[in-house]
Amino acid sequence: MKNCRCRVYGRVQGVWFRKFTQNIANELGVSGWVRNMPDGSVEIEASMPKNVWPKFYEAIKQGPPLARVDRIEVEDIDKSYSGGFEVVR
Structure with missing residues (x-):
């Protein structure tokens, strides 16, 4: 399993990025959550099988049509998620 925390920077708020991420996660069977941060990131x-990680990463790197992803910081974490993917407010 791949358990990670990602911070996505660029034009990623107000462009449906969280909903896009939730849809991709649900398509790929990824569990976890996504939220906006005060700094605009x-x-x-997320938790997923290791073979799903490249597909998930490429999807969030692309983002929805109105987004512009400048960079993504990825950190492996010990916490594991199961049972779906949600948008956290």
């Missing part, structure tokens, strides 16, 4: 914590 988006934070994601």
Whole structure:
């Protein structure tokens, strides 16, 4: 399993990035959550099979049509999620 925390920087708020991430996560069977951060970035914590990680990463790197992803910081974490993916407010 791949358990990670991602911070996504760029134009990622107000462009449906969280909903896009939730849809991709549900499509790929990824569990966890996504939320907007006060600094304008988006934070994601997610758990998935290791072979799903490249697809998930490429999807969030692309983002929805109105987004512009400048960079993504990825950190492996010990926490594991199961049972779905949600948008946290």
